Amino acid sequence: xxxxxxxxAPPALLSADGLVGVIFLVMIGVTIIGGLxxxxxxxxxxxxxGLIVCFVGVAGLYYFLNxxxxxxxxVLIYVGAVAVTISFAIMLAAPEEQKxxxxxxxxxxxxxxxxxxxxxxxxxVLAVRTEWPVIAKINDGSIKKIGIQLLTNYSMVFExxxxxxxxxIIGALVIARVERxx
Amino acid sequence: MSLTLLNVIFAVVVxxxxxxxxxxxxxxxxxxxxxxxxxxxxxxxxxPFGLLQPPLDGIKLMAKQLxxxxxxxxxxxxxxxxxxxxxxxxSFVTIPFSDTIVAHNINVGILMIFAFASTGSMSLIFxxxxxxxxxxxxxxxxxxxxxxxxxxxxxxxxxTVVMIAGSMDLMEIxxxxxxxxxxxxxxxxxxxxxxxxxxxxxxIFFICTLAETNRAPxxxxxxxxxxxxGFHTEYGSMGFGLFFMGExxxxxxxxCMTTILFLGGWSCPFGLFPGVWWFxxxxxxxxxxxxxxxxxxxxxxxxxxxxxxxKILIPLSLVNLLLTAGLIKVF
Numbered sequence: 001x002x003x004x005x006x007x008x009a010p011p012a013l014l015s016a017d018g019l020v021g022v023i024f025l026v027m028i029g030v031t032i033i034g035g036l037x038x039x040x041x042x043x044x045x046x047x048x049x050g051l052i053v054c055f056v057g058v059a060g061l062y063y064f065l066n067x068x069x070x071x072x073x074x075v076l077i078y079v080g081a082v083a084v085t086i087s088f089a090i091m092l093a094a095p096e097e098q099k100x101x102x103x104x105x106x107x108x109x110x111x112x113x114x115x116x117x118x119x120x121x122x123x124x125v126l127a128v129r130t131e132w133p134v135i136a137k138i139n140d141g142s143i144k145k146i147g148i149q150l151l152t153n154y155s156m157v158f159e160x161x162x163x164x165x166x167x168x169i170i171g172a173l174v175i176a177r178v179e180r181x182x
Numbered sequence: 183m184s185l186t187l188l189n190v191i192f193a194v195v196v197x198x199x200x201x202x203x204x205x206x207x208x209x210x211x212x213x214x215x216x217x218x219x220x221x222x223x224x225x226x227x228x229x230p231f232g233l234l235q236p237p238l239d240g241i242k243l244m245a246k247q248l249x250x251x252x253x254x255x256x257x258x259x260x261x262x263x264x265x266x267x268x269x270x271x272x273s274f275v276t277i278p279f280s281d282t283i284v285a286h287n288i289n290v291g292i293l294m295i296f297a298f299a300s301t302g303s304m305s306l307i308f309x310x311x312x313x314x315x316x317x318x319x320x321x322x323x324x325x326x327x328x329x330x331x332x333x334x335x336x337x338x339x340x341x342t343v344v345m346i347a348g349s350m351d352l353m354e355i356x357x358x359x360x361x362x363x364x365x366x367x368x369x370x371x372x373x374x375x376x377x378x379x380x381x382x383x384x385x386i387f388f389i390c391t392l393a394e395t396n397r398a399p400x401x402x403x404x405x406x407x408x409x410x411x412g413f414h415t416e417y418g419s420m421g422f423g424l425f426f427m428g429e430x431x432x433x434x435x436x437x438c439m440t441t442i443l444f445l446g447g448w449s450c451p452f453g454l455f456p457g458v459w460w461f462x463x464x465x466x467x468x469x470x471x472x473x474x475x476x477x478x479x480x481x482x483x484x485x486x487x488x489x490x491x492x493k494i495l496i497p498l499s500l501v502n503l504l505l506t507a508g509l510i511k512v513f
Contacts, residue, residue: 045311049258052304072293080300080333087307088326091319143290143350163463 024064031057043088052083111127193285197274201267204434205427206236208469212430215473231241239423246419254416258312262413263421265305266428269298273435279352280448280458291352292340295439299394302432303329305349306396306403306413309425315415321412324484325403328393331491332400336390338499339383342506344445346377352442360449367443377509379502384444386507388468391436393487395429397472399479400487407481437468 034057037050055078062071150158210225210232217224225232250259276291278284288294303325310322346367347355359366368384376382393400404412414425441447441464448461482490 012215023409043255045308046255046258049261049308068288069290069293072290072297076293076300077295079304080297084300084303084307084326084330087304087311088330091307091311091323091326144348 020064023060027057027060027064029057030054030060033057045087048083048087048090050077051086055079055083069143193275197285197413198271201271201274201434202427203429205430206240206432208430209239209426210236211469212473212476215233215470216477219474219477243420243423248419248421249416251416255312255314258308260421261303262312263417263424263428265308266302266425267431270303270428270431272298273438277353277438277442278356278436278447279461283458284353287351287353289349289351292344292350292355295435296337296340299432299435300329300333302394302428305428306427309417310413315416316397317409317411318413318415321403321405321409321415325396325413327484328396328400328402328487331488332390332495335386335491335495335499336394338496338503339387339390342377342380342383342441342499342503345503345506345510352447354504355449356396356442356449359446363446363451366444366446366449373407377502377506379505380444382498383502384440386495386502387444388440389495391440391489392472392475393491395432395436396471397429397433397478399482401481402484402487405481433469433472434465437465437472440468441465 011014031054034050034052034054038054039050041050059071059074059078062068062074114163116171195412213235214224214232225235228234228238250256273295275285276288278287278291306325306329307322310318310320310325313319343355344350346359349355349358363369368381396403403409404414406412409415414422417425441461445464445468448456448458450456450460
C-alpha cells in the first residue's frame with residue numbers, strides 16, 4: 001500500500017488537481033488567519049469568532065484528506081457545541097467588561113522569538129528532509145468501517161477518551177463545588 | 183474552464199437560487215396563510231394573488247440604508263446576517279430530491295446537514311451581541327439555551343433512524359423506505375423497526391425542527407411582546423431581509439430532513455407516478471403545517487420551552503432509542 005513517489009510538476013491552475021490545490025491553500029490560510037484573530041483580538045466574542053474560523057479551516061483540511069466523517073464531526077462538535085458553549089459562558093459572565101489583556105509571561109521577547117524560530121526551523125527541516133510515503137485510501141470512510149476500527153484496533157484510544165471526558169466532568173463538578181462554598 | 187469546475191458552479195448556482203426563491207416565496211405564503219387564518223385579505227395588490235410582492239419587497243429592502251448603531255461591533259454586525267443564510271445553502275449540497283437530482287451525495291450526509299445546522303445559532307449570537315442592545319443580548323442568550331436544549335432530542339431521534347437504516351447516507355435511507363408506503367419510518371409495523379413508538383419519534387423530530395428554526399410557538403428569540411424584535415432589533419434594510427430569508431431557508435431544510443428521515447423521501451405510495459414531485463408535495467405540505475402551527479398556537483414561555491425539551495422530549499427520545507435498539511436485536 002505504501003509507495004513513495006517524487007513530487008511531480010505542479011498541475012495547471014484550472015484543472016481538477018489545480019483547483020484542489022487552491023482549495024487546500026485557502027483552507028490553510030483560513031486556519032492560520034482564524035488562529036491569529038483568536039489570539040490577537042481584544043474583545044472575547046471576536047476571539048470566539050476567530051476560533052470558529054480556525055475550526056472551519058481545520059475541518060476543510062480533514063475533508064481534503066479524504067475523511068469527511070472527521071471533518072463533519074469537527075464542525076458539529078467544535079463549531080456547533082464548543083464555540084456555542086464558550087459564547088454562552090461569555091454572555092452569562094460579563095459582556096460589557098472589556099479589559100485590555102496585555103501579553104505577559106516569561107517567554108515574551110527574545111526567548112519567545114527564539115523558541116518560535118527553533119520550532120518553525122525544526123518543522124521546516126523535518127518537512128523537507130522526510131521522504132513522505134503516499135498511502136493509498138485505507139477504506140471508503142463509511143461509518144461502519146470507522147465504527148469497526150474504533151471498537152477493534154483502536155478500542156484502547158476509544159476507552160481512554162471516555163476516561164478523559166469523565167475526568168473533565170468530575171473536575172467541573174469540583175470547581176463548581178468550591179465556588180459554591182465561597 | 184474544465185467540466186468539473188462548470189459542474190461545481192452549476193450546483194452552487196442552483197442551490198443558492200433554490201434557497202433564495204423558496205425563502206422569498208415562503209414569505210408570501212406565510213403572509214397569505216396568516217391573513218386567511220385571521221380572516222383578512224393579506225398581500226393581494228401586486229400581481230395576481232399578490233405574487234409580485236416578494237421581489238418588490240426585496241427591491242425596497244435593498245434600496246434602504248443599512249444603519250449600524252454607534253458602539254456596535256461592525257465586523258460581527260455585518261457578518262451575522264450572512265451567517266444566517268449560509269447553513270441552509272450548504273445543506274442543499276447533499277439533500278437528494280430524487281434518485282438523480284442531488285448535487286453531491288456523501289456517505290455522511292446526515293452528519294453534514296446537522297453539522298451546518300448546529301452552526302446556525304452562531305448567527306443569532308453574533309447578531310445579539312454585536313448590536314449593543316440589551317434586548318438583542320437577552321434574545322441571543324435565549325436562542326443559545328434553546329438551540330442547545332433542542333439539538334439533543336433531535337439528534338437522538340436521528341440516531342434512531344440511522345440505526346434502523348444502518349447508514350448515514352440520505353439516499354440509502356430513502357431507498358430502504360421505498361419498498362412500500364408501510365416501510366416509511368413513520369409507520370411502526372412493517373419495515374425494519376417494528377417499533378410502535380416511531381410516530382412519537384416523528385412528532386419529537388417535528389417539534390425539534392420547529393424549535394431549531396425559531397418558529398412560533400417556540401420563537402422566544404424574537405418574542406416581539408417582550409424583546410422588541412429580539413436579535414434583529416437593530417437591523418434594517420437587507421440585513422433584516424437576510425435574517426428573514428435565512429429563517430425560511432432553514433424551514434425548507436428542516437422539512438426536507440423530516441421528509442427524508444420519516445416520510446420516505448421521493449418514494450411514492452402505491453407506485454403512483456414516481457418522481458421528484460412526491461418529494462416536493464411532502465415538503466410543501468410540511469411547510470404549510472409550519473405556517474398553520476405558527477398562526478394558531480400562542481407563544482410559550484422560556485421555562486415552558488426548556489421544560490418541554492429536558493423533561494419530556496429527551497427522556498422520551500432516549501426510551502425510543504433503547505426500544506428501537508432492543509427490537510432490532512430481537513428481530
